[in-house]
Each structure stands twice: as C-alpha cells, then as structure tokens.
Amino acid sequence: MLRIRTLSVAIVVISALLVSAVPVAAAEPETPTIPEVQVVFCHSPYLDHTEGIIGIEKGWFKEVGITIMPEPYGKIPATENSVQMLASGACDIFSASAQFMLPSKANVPEFKWFVHGDMFQGYALMAQPDAGYKSVDEFIQEGKSPDEAIALAVQQMKGKRFAYPSEAAIKGFINLILEKAGMTLDDVENIVAEDAKTWAMMIAKQADFEVGGVPARLTLQTKGFKPIITSLDLAKYAQPSADSKELRAVFHDGWGALDKWIFNNYDTMLRMSSVLFRITKFQNTNRDEALKIHVPFLNSAAGTDISLETAVVVYESLDPFVTFEDQAAWYLDDQNPLNYKYVLGSAIKMWEEQGLFQPGEVTIEDVAIAETVYRQFVALKGLSETYMGNAQQLIKQADKAGKAVPKAKELLTKAKALYDAYDFLDAYRFGKAAMEWAQYEVEQ
Amino acid sequence: MADNASSCAERDRERAQVAAIASKRLRIHPLQIAGILTFLLAWELAAHYVLATNPARADTILPTIESVLFKSLPELATFYGIGMGDKYAGATADFGKAFLVIAYHSGVTIGRLLSGTLLGAVLGIGVGLALSINRHLRALLEPVVLMVRTIPILALIPLFIAWFGGREYGNILYIAFAVFSMLVINTIVAVHNVPPIYRQLAVTLGANNWQIFRTVTLPAIVPELVGGIRVVLGLSWAITLAAEYLVVESGIGRILMLSERFIFMGRMIVVVLLFMLYSMVLNALILRLTRYLTRWMP
Numbered sequence A: 001m002l003r004i005r006t007l008s009v010a011i012v013v014i015s016a017l018l019v020s021a022v023p024v025a026a027a028e029p030e031t032p033t034i035p036e037v038q039v040v041f042c043h044s045p046y047l048d049h050t051e052g053i054i055g056i057e058k059g060w061f062k063e064v065g066i067t068i069m070p071e072p073y074g075k076i077p078a079t080e081n082s083v084q085m086l087a088s089g090a091c092d093i094f095s096a097s098a099q100f101m102l103p104s105k106a107n108v109p110e111f112k113w114f115v116h117g118d119m120f121q122g123y124a125l126m127a128q129p130d131a132g133y134k135s136v137d138e139f140i141q142e143g144k145s146p147d148e149a150i151a152l153a154v155q156q157m158k159g160k161r162f163a164y165p166s167e168a169a170i171k172g173f174i175n176l177i178l179e180k181a182g183m184t185l186d187d188v189e190n191i192v193a194e195d196a197k198t199w200a201m202m203i204a205k206q207a208d209f210e211v212g213g214v215p216a217r218l219t220l221q222t223k224g225f226k227p228i229i230t231s232l233d234l235a236k237y238a239q240p241s242a243d244s245k246e247l248r249a250v251f252h253d254g255w256g257a258l259d260k261w262i263f264n265n266y267d268t269m270l271r272m273s274s275v276l277f278r279i280t281k282f283q284n285t286n287r288d289e290a291l292k293i294h295v296p297f298l299n300s301a302a303g304t305d306i307s308l309e310t311a312v313v314v315y316e317s318l319d320p321f322v323t324f325e326d327q328a329a330w331y332l333d334d335q336n337p338l339n340y341k342y343v344l345g346s347a348i349k350m351w352e353e354q355g356l357f358q359p360g361e362v363t364i365e366d367v368a369i370a371e372t373v374y375r376q377f378v379a380l381k382g383l384s385e386t387y388m389g390n391a392q393q394l395i396k397q398a399d400k401a402g403k404a405v406p407k408a409k410e411l412l413t414k415a416k417a418l419y420d421a422y423d424f425l426d427a428y429r430f431g432k433a434a435m436e437w438a439q440y441e442v443e444q
Numbered sequence B: 001m002a003d004n005a006s007s008c009a010e011r012d013r014e015r016a017q018v019a020a021i022a023s024k025r026l027r028i029h030p031l032q033i034a035g036i037l038t039f040l041l042a043w044e045l046a047a048h049y050v051l052a053t054n055p056a057r058a059d060t061i062l063p064t065i066e067s068v069l070f071k072s073l074p075e076l077a078t079f080y081g082i083g084m085g086d087k088y089a090g091a092t093a094d095f096g097k098a099f100l101v102i103a104y105h106s107g108v109t110i111g112r113l114l115s116g117t118l119l120g121a122v123l124g125i126g127v128g129l130a131l132s133i134n135r136h137l138r139a140l141l142e143p144v145v146l147m148v149r150t151i152p153i154l155a156l157i158p159l160f161i162a163w164f165g166g167r168e169y170g171n172i173l174y175i176a177f178a179v180f181s182m183l184v185i186n187t188i189v190a191v192h193n194v195p196p197i198y199r200q201l202a203v204t205l206g207a208n209n210w211q212i213f214r215t216v217t218l219p220a221i222v223p224e225l226v227g228g229i230r231v232v233l234g235l236s237w238a239i240t241l242a243a244e245y246l247v248v249e250s251g252i253g254r255i256l257m258l259s260e261r262f263i264f265m266g267r268m269i270v271v272v273l274l275f276m277l278y279s280m281v282l283n284a285l286i287l288r289l290t291r292y293l294t295r296w297m298p
Helices: A002-019 A052-058 A079-087 A098-107 A136-141 A146-155 A168-180 A195-203 A214-222 A231-235 A245-249 A259-264 A266-285 A287-302 A308-318 A340-353 A370-400 A406-420 A424-443 B002-024 B030-053 B055-061 B065-079 B095-133 B135-148 B153-164 B168-192 B196-204 B209-243 B252-261 B265-293
Strands: A037-043 A066-069 A093-096 A111-120 A124-127 A161-164 A189-192 A209-212 A226-230 A251-258
Touching: A037 A052, A037 A079, A037 A266, A052 A266, A052 A287, A066 A266, A079 A093, A079 A098, A079 A251, A079 B153, A093 A098, A098 A111, A098 A168, A098 A251, A098 A340, A111 A259, A111 A266, A111 A370, A124 A214, A136 A146, A136 A226, A146 A168, A146 A226, A161 A195, A168 A209, A168 A231, A168 A245, A168 A340, A195 A209, A195 A214, A195 B055, A195 B252, A209 A214, A214 A226, A214 A308, A226 A231, A231 A245, A245 A340, A251 A259, A251 A266, A251 A340, A259 A266, A266 A287, A266 A370, A266 A424, A287 A308, A287 B065, A340 A370, A370 A406, A370 A424, A406 A424, B030 B055, B030 B065, B055 B265, B065 B095, B065 B252, B065 B265, B095 B135, B095 B168, B095 B209, B095 B252, B095 B265, B135 B168, B153 B168, B153 B209, B168 B209, B196 B209, B209 B252, B209 B265, B252 B265
Parallel strands: A037 A066, A037 A093, A161 A189, A161 A209
Antiparallel strands: A093 A251, A111 A251, A124 A209, A124 A226
C-alpha cells in the first residue's frame, strides 16, 4: 500500500514538471494553505533522539502547520518501549532507528522509517581500567595490523564476565567484534541486563567488559573506564556493500511511523521530514545555539547532567547529525559504505544469519522509505526552484510594466521562506501559486 | 465511706481518660530512636569507608548521608518543568525547584495509587460480595477469578504497554487489576468467615436476606476487609512503582527509573526514602480509618 502511494506521488511530481512550462491564465487561481494538524511525537531521552526539541522551541513545526502533541514537548518514553508505543498507536511518530525495530517486525503492524537525521557510531567495548587491558589503538601502536589489533583487543574478553543489554541494535556490534576475534558468546561469561545495570556492574567490578549506548560510554569514560574497541574502529574498514559486516557497528537514526499513519498523512510526513532537515542544518551551522536548547531539554527529560562540552563530542564524532545536503552520500552515492541501504542491509543480513528472517524475506523497502522520501525532496526542490524562478520572472516583468502584483509577491516571499526551511513540498505549491497569481494579476 | 468510694471511682475514671488520651499520642520508645540512629551511623561509616577506598565511584556505590541530602536532593531540580507546566530547567541543583519536583511528582504518584487502589477495591469487594451471595454467579466466575489472580503482576507490564501504550488509564487499570485480584478473594473469605450464628440470630428475629446482608454480613466483614485493604495498600506502592516503569512521564517512580538508568544512586535513595515516608503516612491514616470503622468492636 505504501509503495503504491509513493509511486503515485512520484507520478504527480513528474506530471507537474511536464505541465509547468506553460501556465494557463484563467479564473482566479487558488491560494494554497498549509493545513493545521496534530502529531503525537515520541522521542526517547537520549541525545540522538531529542533533537526535535530544537524544532519545537524554534516554532518550526508550527510554521508548517504541525502541533506536536501532547503539548508542549511530545512524549518522552524509553527506547525499550518504542515497539509497543508505535504498535499500540500511542505515538504517531517515534524517534529511534529502524535496526531497533527489526526483530519485532513480524509481530507489529507495518512500519517505515521515513527520514534520518544522524549516524550512530558510539558503541564501545569498555573494560575495567586497572586490569591492564589494551585498546585497538594501543595494539596498532605496538606494530600490529588493524585486523590483528582488533582480534587481540577482543580476545582479552575470553573467559571474562561480559555485560551487555539485550536491545537489537547492539547485537550487530557485539557479534561483529566477536567474529573478528574468532570468538562466540560461548567464550565469555554472559551477563545480559538493561543498559544502566551493565554500567552498575562495571562500577561495582561485577563485570570485566561491557557494551552499552553513548550515555554508558560517556559515563564510564568519565569514571576512568577504557574503550577497548569502538564502532568507529570497525566502520572505517567497511565496504560499500550489505555484505560488509563492519557496517553492523553503526546505524542511522531517524523518525518512523506505521504505514497506516504515513498513508493517511503523507504530506504531514514530508513536512515533519523538512523540519528534521532544518534542525540538522541548524545543528551544524549554529552548533552552540543548538546545544543550548538541546542539552537542557535532554537533561530535564532524562535527569542527566550532560555538559555542553560532552555533547559537543557526541555531535562531532559519536553521533553526528547530518544535513540534507550531506545526506546525499547516504542515498545517492552507491560508493559510500555508509549508504543507508548498505547499513540497513547489513543489519537485515545479520538477522537472516540468526534465523529470524528467511533470506530475502525482509527487504530494505519493507522497513524504510527514507531514500524514496529523500529523492522526492530533491525532485520537489527542483520544482520549487522552477516555479519560484518563473514567478520571479513574471513579477519582474510586471514591475517593469507598472502592474501591481501584490498577491504574487506575497506568495513568492512565502515560497522562498518555505524553501529555506526545507519544506520543498509547500515551496513548490506556493511557488506555483505565485507564478499563477502573477499571470492573473497582470491580466486584470 | 460512700464519699471515698465515689471519689475512688472518679479517680479511676480520670485515670482511664488520661490513659485513653495517652494511648492516642505517638509513643516513641528511646530504643526506637537508638535503632534509627544506629542504622544511620552504620550507613555513614560504610559510605565513608567506600569514599576512602574508592573515591572515584563512591557516589555510585554508596553515597554518604550528606551527599544524599545536599547533592542528590537538590539535583532533583533537573526534572523541573517537563510535565509541570513550566519551562525545563536543564541540569541544575536547587532546593526550591527540587521540592516542587518532589511535590508535583509525588502528587501524581499518589493520585495514581489512590485511583487505582480505589477502583480495584470497589471492583474487588463488589465482585467478591456478588460471588459470595449468589452461588450461580460464584460457580460461573470463581474459577476464572482464581486463575486470573495467579498471574504474576510484573509479567503483565509488557502486555499493558502493548494494550494501552502507556496511556494514563492503562496505568490506573494496571494498579486496579492488581488490587482487584487480591481483594476479591479477601472479600469472599471474609464473608465465608462470618460466624453462622450471627445470621441464625438475625433470622430468628425476623430479618430477611437483604436485612441480614446489610445489617449482619457487611458490618461483620469490615475488620477482615480493612485488614486486607491495609495489606493491599502496602503492596499498592510496589505495584504503582511497577506501573511507573510503564510508559509514564511523571511520578516519582519515573524519577527512580531514570535515576537507575544513569546510576544516580543518591537520587534513587531520595526516592526510596520518599516511598517509605508516604507509605508510613498512608498506613497511619488507614489505621485511624480502621479504628473508626471498627469502633463498635470491643
């Protein structure tokens, strides 16, 4: 159902391109509006899932007609509950990663991740600081090759107590590092517990090694614990292929929804995506201002005391937010190992190897439409530029001829503002209306 | 002699009144205070030992009492704002805001507790009474009730999240379900335990079934029911805490959950102390209510 809908939108876009060359002057043109809608938005209390607060505080959602519910900040449930929240309809949109949802795919209504904002690369195998364990970098400095260094670093876990959470997204990293070392989970003493409990065990010296999320890593690092091997250590050797297992150490984060919601609210979904692109642009161009909004909200939502300096580390290396323009590498560059189809494809393959899916049973399109949405944005961007350009031309001509075209100017100004805000859907609509009004007003 | 007898009787009455008043006052034995002080001293000694031997991790293993009171308590101000109708404060330490956080989230938790417990109690006692007086209904429903009450309540958390998606009524229904399953059986047993002679006596005095139910059975089961409610209320705190591990965004259980997630041990201790305090106060209030409801008992 969703694939037909995305195809229909593509057909409409292409048709609009074909007829755009010759505007027909007729009755008074329509004036587009942006409908007012409410979206129940859920974001988990982590740095890579609360960037939506920037859009809320800046009023960017309201500018595209969206009221985030419940007001004022949406819902803030734990990531562990994302599947149930989405499945029960308690959230229209959830901020998480598609990889996180994969294991429950068979048991929940169809869902799709439709836009991404950041690349999570923050996993790390942490070790007790005073036990003499060496990191990958230290082995490389001793003259070992990267592959040897990775294997030796992980082999230090043999026979030791290893604590890790059961969340799906982390399995890729754990399986990969063990495989690199020629080990399996049988070679370690496993302790599976929630994220916070694994840190507590490390602090209480009840575990020798631990893997957790970014908060775990940052917290343990500040207490002197040592990252032995990280997602970045692995991802730098990844190949542009879904068969590249190194890609299981990283994943794209973004926003997803049930198919039913996307089908019934497609334009709203596009507008939500535009706000995320606006947010990531702001995070890159106005980083300090973004952090001053983002970090206090996260701290209040999660009860943490993350400093701005720590958050900078996350923004810059552990979980960078990527702009719309730079995301071309994720969707349009087949040679980029971090192309999302390879990253997500690698995760799907992992679950096939584990026997959760039959080979080919689950495809990327079954889980995410982010590439389709991105390409639609690119097409809508082009359309916007065409219409706005045409409107600009007509307005210039009208000005030269001494004709007043106030409505056209108003609509063109609005179109440009929407264009700058990445809302290319409405920029195209307002740009087209500006062009039509320019012609109409000239003929009056 | 008669005067001596009457003045003795009067003195005895006065002594009885004084004794009655004294019995209502809070009596604290010196050994109770000593016990609490000993516990606090042991905590402080252990915490300082950890601080001396493991300073980098002392706060996450066993914080000192002063750390809990002067660091962790004001840090609860970090939770200020979200859900409270005010702007979020970010990471901050402020006693004033911390107490507002405690007041707000405690109110939410107690509200959930009382709503769920009241709903569960009304349904549990109502269904229990219905099953007690109607044998056909009892034959139909008792096996189901007995099966349902054996479900471990914590095992239902994922189900309730899936069914209700963390909505507030789902949390209250979760608490109500737990209370219902305990009180329905308590009510059936209480009715069963009413001595038959009470009913027989009422019958000989010409009472019909409704009069017997209203004037004999109901008053007779009050002591046992109230005892059951006191036990349930104590468990309700644990169940409310479990409910706040569901997808809630307010309540001191949520603060506990988030503090556990990021290992703020001092904050966890503050929340546990709050639970203890509220539990004690509620228990004392229920005890007073119990005494009032059973005032006719010798």
